[in-house]
Amino acid sequence: MEFLLTLRRRGIMDAAVLRAMDEVPREYFVPTEQVGAAYADQALPIACGQTISQPYVVAYMTERLDLGPKHRILEIGTGSGYQAAILSRIVREVVTVERYRTLAEAARVRLQTLGFDNVQVVVGDGLKGAPDLAPFDRIMVTAAAEHIPQALVNQLANHGVMVLPLGPHGGAQTLVKLTKTDGEISQEELIGVRFVPLLAGTAREL
Ligand code: SAH
Secondary structure (H helix, E strand, C coil): CHHHHHHHHCCCCCHHHHHHHHHCCHHHCCCHHHHHHCCCCCCEECHHHCEECCHHHHHHHHHHCCCCCCCEEEEECCCCCHHHHHHHCCCCEEEEEECCHHHHHHHHHHHHHCCCCCEEEEECCHHHCCHHHCCEEEEEECCEECCCCHHHHHCEEEEEEEEEEECCCCCCEEEEEEEEECCEEEEEEEEEECCCECCCCCCCCC
16 A cells, blocks of 8 residues: 555554554544545644644654553644554553643544544643653653653653654754653654644633
């Protein structure tokens, strides 16, 4: 299939990631008017002025997390629920936090309907993480942070890994991989990316 071929050509090699990308039907996560573009390698607009990330970036971030089948994952920025669905195919449990109730509720119904039953969708401020459900083996942030959120670092388990886009809102952002070892954080810069901003607080609905 063209979709997987594009991901392979761009360097995605992890078999579990490619299998998950193959199994999750992206057309159910995009707005009806975007279904024709569901398998193009591009970000697409969703409700509340947000976006569903480009498939390559979804696969790349997933691969960089070095996931294992027993892992519990925290995702910040549920959006459509697509990234959470991909993660849920590879790990034991996914908790995903979204600041828009509208998006969170739509994603919850969508994930349930499609049978992704190891995903828990939480409405809240992802800058605070999900302290009552911590620690997490892996954390993925899918909105751009201007600074590393300390609450998320605190909720990362020992030997945990976090991947997040860091940089100014609307400007050049870098995907960063953090690894926590005995309380120490090491930081590796990955690729340039463009994400919608990580904003404090839950959203006032439109
Ligand atoms: N992962 C999503 C795409 C995310 S777009 C998908 O697969 O479709 C980024 C999302 O992060 C948006 O839905 C936005 O509302 C959300 N977001 C931004 N700041 C947030 C915060 N502080 N807490 C939780 N969600 C946040």
